[in-house]
Amino acid sequence: MDTALIPKGVKRCPLPQFLAGLGAAHVVLLWGVFAMLLCWLKGLNQTNMNNAYGFAMWIWADRAVIALGGGAFFTGFLRYIVGKDKLKYIINYAVLIGFICYSSALLILAIDIGQPLRGWFIFWHANVHSMLTEVAFCLTAYFFVLCVEYLPLVLENRQIDKVPFFHNLTHNMHEIMAVFAATGAFLSFFHQGSLGGVAGVLFGRPFGFREHILIWPFTFFLFTWSAAACGPCFTILITKITEAIARKKLVKDDVIELLAKISGWMMLTYIIAKTIDTIYWAVVTAPSKGLALSHFYTNNALYGYWILILEVVICGWVPALILITDKGRKNQFTLWLAVILAVIGVSLNRWVMVLQVLAVPVMPFIKWVLYFPSWQEVATTILPVAYGVILIMISYRYLPIFPQEAELNPLEPPALPEDEPEAGEEAAQEAEVQEDQKTGEGDLQPAEA
Amino acid sequence: MKHEKAKKFGMVIDLDKCTGCGSCMVACMAENNVPFREDETDKLLSVAWMRVYKLTNGKPFPDADICYLPRPCQHCEGHHGHSPCVSVCPATATDYDTRTGIVSQIYARCFGCRYCMAACPYHVRLFNWYDPVWPDGMEQSLNPDVSVRMRGVVEKCSFCIQRYQMAKDRAYMEGREDIEEEDYQTACTQACPADAITFGDLNNPHHKVHQLARPDHRNGGKPRAKNLFRLLERLGTNPKVYYKSSREWVRNLGDNHDAIQEKA
Numbered sequence: 001m002d003t004a005l006i007p008k009g010v011k012r013c014p015l016p017q018f019l020a021g022l023g024a025a026h027v028v029l030l031w032g033v034f035a036m037l038l039c040w041l042k043g044l045n046q047t048n049m050n051n052a053y054g055f056a057m058w059i060w061a062d063r064a065v066i067a068l069g070g071g072a073f074f075t076g077f078l079r080y081i082v083g084k085d086k087l088k089y090i091i092n093y094a095v096l097i098g099f100i101c102y103s104s105a106l107l108i109l110a111i112d113i114g115q116p117l118r119g120w121f122i123f124w125h126a127n128v129h130s131m132l133t134e135v136a137f138c139l140t141a142y143f144f145v146l147c148v149e150y151l152p153l154v155l156e157n158r159q160i161d162k163v164p165f166f167h168n169l170t171h172n173m174h175e176i177m178a179v180f181a182a183t184g185a186f187l188s189f190f191h192q193g194s195l196g197g198v199a200g201v202l203f204g205r206p207f208g209f210r211e212h213i214l215i216w217p218f219t220f221f222l223f224t225w226s227a228a229a230c231g232p233c234f235t236i237l238i239t240k241i242t243e244a245i246a247r248k249k250l251v252k253d254d255v256i257e258l259l260a261k262i263s264g265w266m267m268l269t270y271i272i273a274k275t276i277d278t279i280y281w282a283v284v285t286a287p288s289k290g291l292a293l294s295h296f297y298t299n300n301a302l303y304g305y306w307i308l309i310l311e312v313v314i315c316g317w318v319p320a321l322i323l324i325t326d327k328g329r330k331n332q333f334t335l336w337l338a339v340i341l342a343v344i345g346v347s348l349n350r351w352v353m354v355l356q357v358l359a360v361p362v363m364p365f366i367k368w369v370l371y372f373p374s375w376q377e378v379a380t381t382i383l384p385v386a387y388g389v390i391l392i393m394i395s396y397r398y399l400p401i402f403p404q405e406a407e408l409n410p411l412e413p414p415a416l417p418e419d420e421p422e423a424g425e426e427a428a429q430e431a432e433v434q435e436d437q438k439t440g441e442g443d444l445q446p447a448e449a
Numbered sequence: 450m451k452h453e454k455a456k457k458f459g460m461v462i463d464l465d466k467c468t469g470c471g472s473c474m475v476a477c478m479a480e481n482n483v484p485f486r487e488d489e490t491d492k493l494l495s496v497a498w499m500r501v502y503k504l505t506n507g508k509p510f511p512d513a514d515i516c517y518l519p520r521p522c523q524h525c526e527g528h529h530g531h532s533p534c535v536s537v538c539p540a541t542a543t544d545y546d547t548r549t550g551i552v553s554q555i556y557a558r559c560f561g562c563r564y565c566m567a568a569c570p571y572h573v574r575l576f577n578w579y580d581p582v583w584p585d586g587m588e589q590s591l592n593p594d595v596s597v598r599m600r601g602v603v604e605k606c607s608f609c610i611q612r613y614q615m616a617k618d619r620a621y622m623e624g625r626e627d628i629e630e631e632d633y634q635t636a637c638t639q640a641c642p643a644d645a646i647t648f649g650d651l652n653n654p655h656h657k658v659h660q661l662a663r664p665d666h667r668n669g670g671k672p673r674a675k676n677l678f679r680l681l682e683r684l685g686t687n688p689k690v691y692y693k694s695s696r697e698w699v700r701n702l703g704d705n706h707d708a709i710q711e712k713a
Contacts, residue, residue, distance in 0.1 A: 115560045129536045130564070
């Protein structure tokens with residue numbers, strides 16, 4: 001039924017199967033939307049946040065998805081500015097994942113604020129000293145950049161592309177995409193950094209506070225660096241998951257390995273910097289506030305030294321060392337392991353820099369306060385996941401996201417109608433491809449965001 | 450034009466006098482229209498601008514000792530007015546007034562991001578998780594000089610700034626250039642039956658609060674008087690609430706010392 005919308009030269013599952021999957025994702029989405037409406041209509045008393053936890057699961061999710069979406073800006077930077085041409089085969093997907101992550105972050109922020117109708121105050125009454133102001137401006141600006149980067153991909157849909165205006169628009173947008181990639185990299189440097197600065201400037205919270213370079217705390221640079229290092233790992237992970245679900249190869253190994261290699265070296269340099277930062281904080285910064293390292297990791301039921309070891313060693317050093325080796329990248333098991341660990345590591349880093357900062361007692365006569373999210377918080381955090389799945393499903397089905405897909409998965413010649421009368425749509429689709437090839441229109445050009 | 454000399458309103462709370470009766474909390478709630486709920490068992494959801502903490506020395510009988518510590522907003526000056534909460538607010542909904550030293554909160558501008566709550570180590574910033582609902586008839590007794598806050602915004606102790614405004618108005622009407630010490634006193638100060646709270650201008654040597662605290666303004670306002678301390682002095686928040694106690698264990702609980710002790 002929707003054959004005319006499916007990119008040429010590729011095969012997709014039957015429409016009913018696709019709609020069933022889409023329906024399942026929509027059920028989860030509606031659950032999240034219901035929770036979101038509860039929060040908007042009844043207020044943040046629907047959450048398990050309290051006066052000790054002004055920031056909680058949502059702010060963690062916000063920072064985590066922004067870090068994971070960092071694959072978009074960094075892959076764009078590598079592709080268009082550094083000139084790693086091979087990455088054009090994965091840049092579309094990186095942009096799509098980034099678009100999902102950033103739109104999710106904006107949605108979560110809209111739910112998280114106590115007075116959503118006043119959200120625009122952050123722009124109107126902006127306090128230039130606040131890290132959150134910088135986050136809001138750069139995040140919003142970069143989201144528009146991602147929209148511009150995603151738009152040509154949408155316009156490359158088979159039917160839309162037939163309209164000469166859109167076809168030419170897409171072509172012209174590709175021509176100037178390097179400008180947007182550079183703008184995206186610039187904006188991302190600042191909003192990723194500012195997110196790190198959110199905790200780093202809190203001189204009243206010794207767990208988050210870090211020494212400064214000029215006006216920026218160390219965490220400013222660490223957040224940018226970790227997003228650039230781990231964001232591409234998330235892109236690889238989602239690509240691998242998509243391949244597993246689609247049961248076909250979508251991106252060639254050399255492309256994945258190149259991105260993994262760059263990510264590995266970025267991660268190694270990041271984790272060296274992070275280790276130095278942690279040692280300096282433990283030995284100099286925290287003691288200057290009267291606090292020993294043990295203060296942050298003892299006398300509570302959750303936050304022990306294990307979390308530090310898990311974040312820095314197991315989910316930091318281990319994936320970095322795997323990804324910098326040729327063997328580690330080529331072996332599918334170690335590649336999967338490394339990207340999963342990297343994603344966990346950066347998410348864990350965001351968790352501790354949001355929740356542990358608040359959990360640690362600062363006044364000597366108060367105790368640790370632990371927190372568990374309400375179902376409304378969980379549902380609204382899963383909401384963006386469902387939204388992302390839906391957008392990926394639709395984009396994958398109808399847009400030429402993976403330029404190498406047709407080459408990696410050549411279609412078999414169409415069966416004759418009398419042999420397999422039930423082949424139906426797929427046969428018609430394949431026949432159409434053959435027809436295109438005869439007329440010379442079937443040559444696939446790599447789609448680039 | 451003559452420039453008015455900047456004031457720096459602050460407090461000295463004598464912990465040896467405090468009995469923990471909670472009068473300061475009640476007076477504060479009544480004066481400032483602080484909302485409450487029918488069920489206030491979860492204190493982490495409560496809004497209390499003034500909170501009294503119970504401190505213990507952790508020793509068994511007969512050496513056990515307790516102390517009550519009232520904690521209003523510390524009105525931190527930080528470095529040059531960059532108090533922990535003011536500098537982080539993205540919408541300029543909180544302000545450090547260099548003419549009074551008071552950290553204010555603009556309820557109509559706050560959009561409830563709660564970054565200021567994360568920044569404050571004293572937990573003085575409180576979020577309105579619920580809409581304020583007053584028992585029938587009680588809305589008639591609300592203070593008309595203090596706006597009631599709506600759900601979804603942050604609020605905090607203002608050192609009863611409405612009283613300062615009224616004192617200034619009264620002085621103006623009476624032809625006085627400045628207010629007297631007794632013209633502006635916070636509700637908690639007046640309500641304390643033990644006279645444990647002293648409030649006034651820390652910059653004015655004639656004010657009792659100055660004489661008690663003897664702040665060293667060249668050294669970040671640190672108290673020069675014996676037995677006085679400020680909460681979490683080492684953080685550099687430069688608060689304007691001073692505590693007095695003759696008991697060493699109480700003074701020690703005002704700041705973190707574990708790393709310092711380890712070094713020693």
